[in-house]
Amino acid sequence: MAARPELMDYDKALEMFEPVVGFEVHVELSTKTKMFSDAPNEFGGEPNTNITPVDLGLPGSLPVVNGQAVKYAISLGLALGCSIAPTSRFARKNYFYPDLAKNYQISQSDEPIAFEGSVEVEMPDGTLFTVPVERAHMEEDAGKLTHVGGSTGRIQGAEYSLVDYNRAGVPLVEIVTHPIIGAEHLAPELGAAYVETIRDIVRGLGISEAKMERGNLRCDANISLRPRGQEKLGTRTETKNVNSFRAVERAIRYEIQRQAAILAAGGSITQETRHWHEDTGRTSAGRPKSDADDYRYFPEPDLLPVEPSLELIDELRAALPESPAVMRTRLKAEWGFTDLEFQDVKNAGLLGEIVETVSAGSSPQAARKWWTGEIARLANAAGPEVEASSLVTPQQVAELITLIDSGELTDRLARQVLEGVIAGEGSPSEVVEKRGLKVVSDDGALIAAIDDALAAQPDVLAKIRDGKVQAAGAVIGAVMKAMKGQADAARVRELVLERAQA
Amino acid sequence: MSDDLIRLSAADLASKLASGEVSSVEATKAHLDRIASVDKDVHAFLHVSEAALQTAAEIDAKRKAGEKLGPLAGVPIAIKDVLCTSDMPSTSGSKILEGWVPPYDATVVAKLRAADLVPLGKTNMDEFAMGSSTEFSAYGPTHNPWNLDRIPGGSGGGSAAAVAAFEAPLALGSDTGGSIRQPGAVTGTVGVKPTYGSVSRYGAIALASSLDQVGPVSRTVLDSALLHDVIKGHDKRDSTSLRDEWPSFADAATAGLAPGSLQGVKIGIVKELNGDGFQQGVKARFADAVALLTSAGAEIVEVSAPSFEYAISAYYLILPAEASSNLAKFDSVRFGLRVNPEGGGTVEQVMSATREQGFGPEVKRRIILGTYALSAGYYDAYYGSAQKVRTLVQRDFARMFDEVDILLSPSAPTTAFPIGEKIDDPLAMYLNDLTTIPANLAGIPGMSIPMGLADEDGLPTGIQLMAPAREDARLYTYGAALEQLFEQSWGHTLISKAPSLSASEQSAATEGVV
């Protein structure tokens, strides 16, 4: 076991060195079929069933480009502020690996479909940081390897490996940034926020499920340090497949501290890939960059250039949704939330739910209150995997809020209705009906119950008459109990005071 | 009766089938018998179909039932082993694919079946179509039916020999740098490389993707046209497949037989494709051909293609480069041979051992050459430059076709050479494709037809016709016209002079030049 590598204190590392980061994010497109074959583009399933001869690289098979994937890639390029290449080309990246059926990956090397753009990323303090994008190119995913034997399930020590090509050929867009300079001590947070922004962009476009935990979105983080005042960039490491926003942040912080310790001790950084270990919070050395990495790129002779017309590009540009940054600014203003309230909603990933709840007729504040309050609480209680958005629909929440606003439900009753909706008993109105949860708004019934309660507690009645209004609480409680909670407490209070003076 | 059947052209056999004079079972049986009797010596086939007679019977039944069948329905055909067949092994002449039966048919094979032809079997070839003599087949060489000690050309020596030896009236070949036309020339048969993209490559085990094209092999121009009509057309599984509507090539060939069809036709003789290094007998027959054409009213002009000097070099960079990548899939994981090194090994070692044992010497040579041509630091100088030469070759063709309707050259610089003569001299071997390579680089169609026998060795020579891209019909019209001219001047077909390969003549043939 290697000794725990020395880490430099983070603030000290930042004093001595300037961090430079860069990202390669792979986005799996949610097309119906694969990039180059008409096999279904589906996650999971029985191994080696979502494949054609093309995905297995069988002799004689040939690739044909999925037109929908090209449109998705153009839309993504436009959303990243990129120029769309008048001509882009597929090339073969040649290397042998068992998950790569043809032993070359069809990718775009010299001529990507989209190049030179930028992404506005909202930092934790609410400021915007511009991330320069070098390119976005189309390529195909590889199959899935399972390493068997040995103790770890990792590649090292395994006795043999099994290959499932269901994922082989799934369409990917790889987004590559330029080196990002200037994030300074917020470089780790920038990483997380950048990947989150990419997720929001592709979700907004509807071109990817973008679930990091499923590998729909995968991030490789490049990190280098340079001594303060030095022009030349330092040697970088590439930490592969950091598969959550939080992990991106932690991995960058870790690499900064690790590299700083080595450099400060007079050592040098090896240009290599590194692996992120979620459990220990560390990276470990992977494959060094070497002369053996000679991918022998050449234009894919089985495919032809992609030359999108200006009309198509304009059409796709016109159909672009608002960018996440613009949308957030707009919503914040429209909704009138405080910074804190808005940040809460954003962090909970509930922006979209609230947008839809509001458009279904709710007030923004009520929508915020229910989604980040009771619904989030119920989701939490249901387990760590459960998301609030999976429990109820925005339309159901909006209906619930309408019932409260019209006085037909109290908050307390509404919580019971919500439970009924989640339990599948129907829409909020249906649950109210079935469970008989409607607020008693008939003053006659309330007055009868109040008179009974006052009569039962003559001492309380006397106190109220003496002007000790707070004593009314006991009577209100008794009335609410008698009404099984289906009364508006404020109205009960009004009536109690009225009857006491009668 | 059965000997007559095998000597019929596909067109004549088809009309006897259509009239009911002959059944497909009879025709198929005659060819299977012929294979049984001569293929021990010729070795044109790697696999003979067990289903052929059954297929023939089904087609006969369809015909009996009054179904409307295609023009070649019931005609037997041999299929180059480079093509995937779901009912027969498809090895591309390599040990690494020994016994591999693909789960699908190549598009052209599916088209043959849909047109009710009868697949007879798979023909021998240089391993992965790398070679000009069929000596690089992992399953042993094919012998030239004109002289069993000689090569049948390559890589499609099996298809050409099968047709020349009357084992099949038709065959499919593939032509990357001449693998249909050069074997055609040295076996006295007809072969056509279609316009790139006019015939689907789906299911053709790739050698060099930007050069490969599947095409017909036959004994007459009309037969090639009929087969080309079956296999042509757009395929959505091949991105490089053209969407053109093609005319009937059979009609084009028939038009060539009309009197005066060569009158006023401008024919270019490519200076660079008939110079030093061409065998005397080839040059003499070519001169005869030019004289014949002139007498038929054609206008002959000499044209020049300066870039052709560089074509063979460009070809031997582009082909190995693409091949080195295309052949990477043979790694022992999903199909084909696996060789485990002694004492086990990592998957990297298993792959390397498999490829070492599974590939023959020419395949290894070209993979290493192609890997070199693409590798960091050399790409621009080699692969990049070769692609520029390709542009120059296209420009030369464009210029020449501005002036003439069709281009002519010998199909190959020599007649069939003795088996073993060039096997250890790759550079000498590569020169066999000198005349045929430019068409592949430019994507234009080319055809080889028999041009007569060379005086010095009595072996067949071939003449190559080349037309602009998409003008395959011109090849059939002028090819049929020229074939008719030749046969009128000789008083017979060339193939009728081939040894019969019956037991008595066979020994004579093996003794040397007939």
Next chain:
Amino acid sequence: MPDPRRGPNRLGAMSEITREQVEHLAGLARIALTPDEIEKLTGELGHIVDSIAKVQEVAGQDVPATSHPIPLSNVFRDDVVGETLTQEQALAGAPEHDGSRFKVSAILGEEQ
């Protein structure tokens, strides 16, 4: 990404193929060549490269590269699911499998 190590044309100086080069190329191409084969190929490759290096003579800056003989572009497929192989068909040609997946011996190198 374009390979930064792809150097400028080194005209003339590069046709000398060395043993080490052939060894390196065989490694890239995953062929376990024997020492004899390496020896033989070193000589042959040198010859071949010498004879084909002439392509550089005419490959001027002004000449565009042709990668496809017949120029086409925008050849796309509709995003519609087609026929797939069955698991049995997929595994039928495999040297080794576990019933649902292809089996290979231990992997030494890392993913790319």
